[in-house]
Amino acid sequence: MSEENKPLIFEVSESNYEDLVIHNSTHVPVLAMFMAVWSGPCIKTSDTIAELAVEFPGQFILAKIDIDEQEALKEKFSITNVPTLAIFKDGKEVQREEGELQADELRILLKHYGVFRASDEIREHAREKHLAGDTQAAIVLLTQAISSDPSNVRVALDMVQVFIDIGELEQAEGLFNKLGEKTMQSELGLSISSQLNFKKLAKDTQGIDALNIEVAKNPDNNQAKFDLAICFIAQHEVDKALDQLFQIQQQDTNFKEGAAREMIGMICNMLEKTNPELSTTYRNRLANLISA
Numbered sequence: 427m428s429e430e431n432k433p434l435i436f437e438v439s440e441s442n443y444e445d446l447v448i449h450n451s452t453h454v455p456v457l458a459m460f461m462a463v464w465s466g467p468c469i470k471t472s473d474t475i476a477e478l479a480v481e482f483p484g485q486f487i488l489a490k491i492d493i494d495e496q497e498a499l500k501e502k503f504s505i506t507n508v509p510t511l512a513i514f515k516d517g518k519e520v521q522r523e524e525g526e527l528q529a530d531e532l533r534i535l536l537k538h539y540g541v542f543r544a545s546d547e548i549r550e551h552a553r554e555k556h557l558a559g560d561t562q563a564a565i566v567l568l569t570q571a572i573s574s575d576p577s578n579v580r581v582a583l584d585m586v587q588v589f590i591d592i593g594e595l596e597q598a599e600g601l602f603n604k605l606g607e608k609t610m611q612s613e614l615g616l617s618i619s620s621q622l623n624f625k626k627l628a629k630d631t632q633g634i635d636a637l638n639i640e641v642a643k644n645p646d647n648n649q650a651k652f653d654l655a656i657c658f659i660a661q662h663e664v665d666k667a668l669d670q671l672f673q674i675q676q677q678d679t680n681f682k683e684g685a686a687r688e689m690i691g692m693i694c695n696m697l698e699k700t701n702p703e704l705s706t707t708y709r710n711r712l713a714n715l716i717s718a
Contacts, residue, residue, distance in 0.1 A: 433479035434487040438560035455539040467526035545575035628660035
C-alpha cells in the first residue's frame with residue numbers, strides 16, 4: 427500500500443498531541459476520539475471510524491486517545507464520558523459528539539467536512555426518485571453510480587433493494603450473490619438477505635387475499651396463519667405478521683416444532699436496531715405467553 431493510500435490512524439499522547447492533532451488539523455479534519463479499551467461502545471465506534479479511514483485514505487485523521495493512559499489530555503478537554511469524539515479543524519475544536527456513533531451518523535459527520543463519495547450523493551438522489559415512485563429514474567441513477575464507483579457496494583445493495591421492491595427477485599438475488607461474503611454478512615446485507623428469503627417464501631403461498639379468506643373461514647388453520655405472517659413480513663407489515671404468529675403461539679405452542687416462537691424472536695432481532703422499544707415489548711409479550 428502506497429503512503430497516499432494508507433489510512434491515517436494514530437495513537438495520541440500528551441507529547442505528540444500538538445503535532446498529530448493541532449498541526450495536522452490545518453491540513454485535514456482530525457477526529458480525536460477519547461476512549462477506553464474496556465468500553466464496548468468505544469471499541470465499536472473506533473473500529474467503524476477506522477474502516478472509514480481505510481475507505482477515505484488521507485482525507486481525515488483518526489487520533490485515538492486512551493483516557494486511562496492520558497489523564498492530562500482527559501482533564502485538558504474535560505472528558506467525562508466515553509466515547510467522546512472531538513473534531514478539530516484549522517487548529518481548533520469545532521464539534522464534539524458523545525456516545526456510540528453508527529456508520530451512517532459518521533458518514534454524515536464526515537460529509538460536513540468535505541469527506542464523502544460522489545456515488546453516495548447519487549445514491550441519495552436515486553432513493554428520493556424511488557420513494558417518489560419514479561423507479562426507472564432511480565435505476566438509471568444507480569447504474570451511473572455503479573459505473574463511476576464500482577467499489578461502493580452500498581450502491582449495489584440499493585439496486586438489489588429496488589429490484590426486491592418491484593418484485594424482480596431473480597435479478598435481486600443474482601446481483602446480491604455477486605457482492606461477496608463480507609458485504610452479504612454486513613448489517614444491510616443481512617437485512618436484504620432476510621427480505622429476499624421472505625419474498626421467495628411468500629411466492630410459494632396462496633397469497634394474502636386467499637389466505638385471509640381461509641383464516642376467516644377456519645380460524646384454527648394455523649398453517650394458513652403462518653403463511654399469512656410470511657406474506658405480511660414480505661410486505662413490511664410486521665405488526666400484522668406478529669398478530670398472526672402470536673395467535674398461533676397461543677393456540678399451539680408446538681406448531682411446527684416452535685416455528686411461530688422462532689419467527690417472533692427473529693422479528694424482534696430485526697426490530698432491535700430500528701425500534702428497540704417495540705422489540706422489547708414483543709419479547710416481553712412472548713415471554714409472558716410462554717410462562718403462562
